[in-house]
Amino acid sequence: MITLDRPLDMHVHVRQDEMLRRVVPHTAQQFVGAVCMPNTLPPVDNLERYEAYVEEVKAAAAPLSFDPYVPLFFRDDFTREELSAWAPKLFGIKLYPAGVTTNSDSGVGEIEKIEPILQIMQDLDLPLLVHGETHGYSPDREREFVAVYDRFATTFPKLRITMEHITTREAAEFLGKHENVFATITLHHMLWTMDDMLGGPFNPFLFCKPILKSPDDRAALQDLVKQGHDKLMFGSDSAPHTEVAKRTEGAAGCYSAPVLLPCLAQFFEDQGILDQLQAYVSDNARRIYRVDPPQRSVNLVEKEWTVPPRYGSIVPVNAGATLRWWVEGANEAELD
Amino acid sequence: MITLDRPLDMHVHVRQDEMLRRVVPHTAQQFVGAVCMPNTLPPVDNLERYEAYVEEVKAAAAPLSFDPYVPLFFRDDFTREELSAWAPKLFGIKLYPAGVTTNSDSGVGEIEKIEPILQIMQDLDLPLLVHGETHGYSPDREREFVAVYDRFATTFPKLRITMEHITTREAAEFLGKHENVFATITLHHMLWTMDDMLGGPFNPFLFCKPILKSPDDRAALQDLVKQGHDKLMFGSDSAPHTEVAKRTEGAAGCYSAPVLLPCLAQFFEDQGILDQLQAYVSDNARRIYRVDPPQRSVNLVEKEWTVPPRYGSIVPVNAGATLRWWVEGANEAELD
Numbered sequence: 001m002i003t004l005d006r007p008l009d010m011h012v013h014v015r016q017d018e019m020l021r022r023v024v025p026h027t028a029q030q031f032v033g034a035v036c037m038p039n040t041l042p043p044v045d046n047l048e049r050y051e052a053y054v055e056e057v058k059a060a061a062a063p064l065s066f067d068p069y070v071p072l073f074f075r076d077d078f079t080r081e082e083l084s085a086w087a088p089k090l091f092g093i094k095l096y097p098a099g100v101t102t103n104s105d106s107g108v109g110e111i112e113k114i115e116p117i118l119q120i121m122q123d124l125d126l127p128l129l130v131h132g133e134t135h136g137y138s139p140d141r142e143r144e145f146v147a148v149y150d151r152f153a154t155t156f157p158k159l160r161i162t163m164e165h166i167t168t169r170e171a172a173e174f175l176g177k178h179e180n181v182f183a184t185i186t187l188h189h190m191l192w193t194m195d196d197m198l199g200g201p202f203n204p205f206l207f208c209k210p211i212l213k214s215p216d217d218r219a220a221l222q223d224l225v226k227q228g229h230d231k232l233m234f235g236s237d238s239a240p241h242t243e244v245a246k247r248t249e250g251a252a253g254c255y256s257a258p259v260l261l262p263c264l265a266q267f268f269e270d271q272g273i274l275d276q277l278q279a280y281v282s283d284n285a286r287r288i289y290r291v292d293p294p295q296r297s298v299n300l301v302e303k304e305w306t307v308p309p310r311y312g313s314i315v316p317v318n319a320g321a322t323l324r325w326w327v328e329g330a331n332e333a334e335l336d
Numbered sequence: 337m338i339t340l341d342r343p344l345d346m347h348v349h350v351r352q353d354e355m356l357r358r359v360v361p362h363t364a365q366q367f368v369g370a371v372c373m374p375n376t377l378p379p380v381d382n383l384e385r386y387e388a389y390v391e392e393v394k395a396a397a398a399p400l401s402f403d404p405y406v407p408l409f410f411r412d413d414f415t416r417e418e419l420s421a422w423a424p425k426l427f428g429i430k431l432y433p434a435g436v437t438t439n440s441d442s443g444v445g446e447i448e449k450i451e452p453i454l455q456i457m458q459d460l461d462l463p464l465l466v467h468g469e470t471h472g473y474s475p476d477r478e479r480e481f482v483a484v485y486d487r488f489a490t491t492f493p494k495l496r497i498t499m500e501h502i503t504t505r506e507a508a509e510f511l512g513k514h515e516n517v518f519a520t521i522t523l524h525h526m527l528w529t530m531d532d533m534l535g536g537p538f539n540p541f542l543f544c545k546p547i548l549k550s551p552d553d554r555a556a557l558q559d560l561v562k563q564g565h566d567k568l569m570f571g572s573d574s575a576p577h578t579e580v581a582k583r584t585e586g587a588a589g590c591y592s593a594p595v596l597l598p599c600l601a602q603f604f605e606d607q608g609i610l611d612q613l614q615a616y617v618s619d620n621a622r623r624i625y626r627v628d629p630p631q632r633s634v635n636l637v638e639k640e641w642t643v644p645p646r647y648g649s650i651v652p653v654n655a656g657a658t659l660r661w662w663v664e665g666a667n668e669a670e671l672d
Contacts, residue, residue, distance in 0.1 A: 137529065137530070137531055137535075137550055137551055138530060138531050138534060138535050139475070139530070139550075193473065194473070194474060194475070195473055195474050198474060198543065198547060199473075199474045200586075201585060201586030201587065201588065202538075202540065202543050202586030202587075202588070203586060204538060204540075204586070207534065207538050211534060214473055214475075215473055247583045247584060248583060249537060250536075250537030250538030250539060250540070251537065251538075252537065252538070
């Protein structure tokens with residue numbers, strides 16, 4: 001058995017309404033808290049929506065104790081007055097360059113315009129979470145964005161900046177450059193490459209943004225994980241879409257929530273680094289973000305199970321695969 | 337009006353049976369002959385199937401005069417006796433490294449093993465057509481294969497070798513290296529990049545093998561086309577799959593047949609090189625392959641039309657786009 005103390009998923013999309021109620025239990029069974037992204041419709045970009053969204057997620061997780069950490073959706077018209085008033089309650093702010101990912105059309109267009117807000121955030125010690133991609137050629141979008149991270153980190157040396165879901169060697173190597181820069185890595189970018197999505201027949205359930213990268217990029221991410229880098233946090237970027245939306249609308253996002261800890265345990269065990277899993281899925285995040293999640297442990301037990309083809313209308317990653325770790329207390333009825 | 341004398345599509349998939357009868361008219365309306373690929377089930381890999389397949393395609397094109405040029409599907413157990421006996425009737429032989437594209441599982445596994453057959457082909461002056469991709473990382477498969485082309489061209493300097501559907505700068509730059517190496521370029525690799533397929537929502541109708549490449553690769557292909565390279569031929573690689581197969585099975589292939597000449601004319605006109613279109617879609621191929629297609633011209637007239645969302649069960653590329661050239665005699669009923 002593996003016991004994880006207060007595991008956290010530092011990047012997840014739980015959507016809204018019926019979809020939210022469907023997916024939050026998967027996350028809450030495996031984690032005691034999660035960074036729930038604010039790219040809802042409309043986005044969570046003020047205190048009122050923030051408080052309502054936190055409550056909606058908590059209600060969906062009940063009776064499990066669960067802390068949703070919801071970064072506010074970055075607006076370039078935030079004022080110092082409102083951010084100062086809200087800051088004691090906020091977790092951070094999430095920056096989406098406009099148009100690069102699901103529901104991010106209202107994100108920020110010109111990176112330069114936002115620096116006054118970053119100054120306020122630094123003054124208020126509000127962390128900045130970033131979807132770091134330019135509008136360039138897909139495989140290069142994150143590599144090109146590293147220069148933006150560099151500029152932010154240099155200009156605002158006390159601002160805590162998290163490079164969300166890093167996918168490239170360039171971002172991995174950049175992680176060590178500035179004290180105030182951190183990163184999350186997803187399960188799918190750690191395990192798979194673009195070839196898993198499109199090297200054979202196209203697999204829409206591995207289509208995500210940022211797109212899966214090369215074997216060399218994946219190796220760089222795995223090296224970071226294996227070295228137990230203390231600025232690295234697990235963040236799944238689990239992002240549910242219905243099978244219909246995946247197949248007919250080309251929706252981007254991997255639904256990994258039901259398989260996260262079993263797959264992570266398997267990878268860490270295969271690499272002989274199971275003793276590092278606790279830091280990766282909890283300790284680093286608690287230290288970096290100074291959060292105090294609910295006192296709850298999650299146990300993984302050795303038990304083979306087969307990932308079901310779908311959870312309701314949602315097809316998970318690794319559907320049909322046999323995994324060897326099972327989350328104690330997970331819903332066995334879903335396996336039928 | 338643009339009049340094209342004996343236009344040819346030097347690479348097309350017309351499949352079999354009902355699908356064949358559905359798609360051949362699109363090709364026959366625009367071209368007087370086409371290289372019809374032999375990756376049927378079972379593949380066209382002997383003289384009997386070859387003759388039957390030619391007849392099947394001709395029948396589907398009737399009453400239009402149309403020459404199907406069907407390269408035999410490469411088998412590594414071809415004997416000198418059978419190839420010698422068949423050679424006077426054959427167009428060439430198509431080599432698929434095993435497993436890289438639709439129905440190519442029976443293709444050839446180890447490149448080295450096939451050189452005795454290439455020797456026979458050179459002796460018999462039988463052209464070699466190649467799907468040139470390794471089994472490596474998708475975006476690099478063609479780049480890696482250029483070394484194989486180089487080896488073939490050096491070892492068999494009198495063997496005519498066509499690099500089918502080239503997609504990369506490396507292949508484009510390699511075209512000039514050997515006298516006996518030629519190339520085809522598709523419409524979709526000339527017009528689009530990987531971003532058109534997956535830079536926004538995923539577009540399954542631009543998912544093909546080889547996959548769409550980078551803006552730099554596309555620029556290299558366009559440069560070849562614009563310079564009027566005389567070893568370059570148009571080959572659409574139009575490859576029909578039903579919408580269901582595209583969406584639920586991840587089938588690879590772009591169905592471009594209904595829009596080919598209109599899109600080519602538009603591109604050549606926009607580039608100010610309309611006078612080069614004739615060589616690109618006919619003269620080069622007739623010289624390289626020494627074929628004598630039916631004496632028939634195809635006229636393009638200026639008339640705006642909107643590409644329909646689907647032709648029967650098949651979604652074409654450019655669906656919904658407005659094009660300004662119309663193929664005289666094309667089926668207007670399909671626009672409803």
